[in-house]
Amino acid sequence: MKIDERSPSSSRDVAKRTMRPGRAYVICSPKNGFCEVRLESWLEQSVAHALELDPRVSSYRAQPFTLNLTTSEILIKKPKQKPKSAVYYTPDLVADVDGMQTMIEAKPERYVEEHSALFAQVKAVAVSRGMRFVVVTEENLRGNFPRNAQILNQYLAQARKSLPQWSDALRQQGDANLSGIAREVLQGLEPVNYYVMAGILSGQIYVDLFECALEDKNLVIQPAWGSLEAFEVLNYV
Structure with missing residues (x-):
């Protein structure tokens, strides 16, 4: 309902x-x-x-x-x-x-x-x-997707006003530089997980939501180049 x-x-x-x-x-x-x-x-x-x-x-x-x-x-x-x-x-x-x-x-x-x-x-x-x-x-x-999706939606619901600001900070770093272990790549941006979530939701950062756990301290990220295809997991045909 x-x-x-x-x-x-x-x-x-x-x-x-x-x-x-x-x-x-x-x-x-x-x-x-x-x-x-x-x-x-x-x-x-x-x-x-x-x-x-x-x-x-x-x-x-x-x-x-x-x-x-x-x-x-x-x-x-x-x-x-x-x-x-x-x-x-x-x-x-x-x-x-x-x-x-x-x-x-x-x-x-x-x-x-x-x-x-x-x-x-x-x-x-x-x-x-x-x-x-x-x-x-x-x-x-399957896999980690249910928990990862839950975390991302919590950010959408609770941090919506801050997401654009965190996304802008990532944009200043340049998409090509968003590759590697998140806590190392995003040094100086704290808390790191805030910026990771903003990047994933804005299509700046790609993470395999089935295989990777967003709560992993050694989470590896890569550029998404503006794509949100990581969220197109259901087949409606």
Whole structure:
């Protein structure tokens, strides 16, 4: 659920569900106007962090509507009584990707096969409505990416006013000089991690977000030459 004026009142507040076996996951979303996004699992949270960083994504929502797969109708609010013939599906997230609405199902890999028939039906309805549908598993967000994305989004949410200043300091050093162990390359810029994060977010510094840990004191960086492709980790086709 996304808590802002654009969310329909019928959206589920997953943080208040009483039958939940575990806690709800809540993040601050700079991409959606610094509103609160509430999610139901660690995997959904990781997907949301990926959407925050992806330059192809302009906005996203959590569970904004339900599809009636029988009629292909989008339901902003479910009827009090479900028709006997209706088959309902609620996407975990819906993102605007390069101008196209994309429904996203965040599902652990071990459960994908057993839901393959449902997913095929959802995809067919999505296509008929000019939308996309993709399934994202933990395999798409492997290694260090979930933790790295979480750290980067904390900087976006909490240090947004300082990021341009740190980025400007890196620019004065010259992109070609941003290569090597970060604490050695960025001597004189303290704390080093502030400038590393600003550089990654601005496309000045490249780090393999799957293989490298941003919290590593011996983090190796290289120039990104203005590219943000490191954040384009999800396949929406």
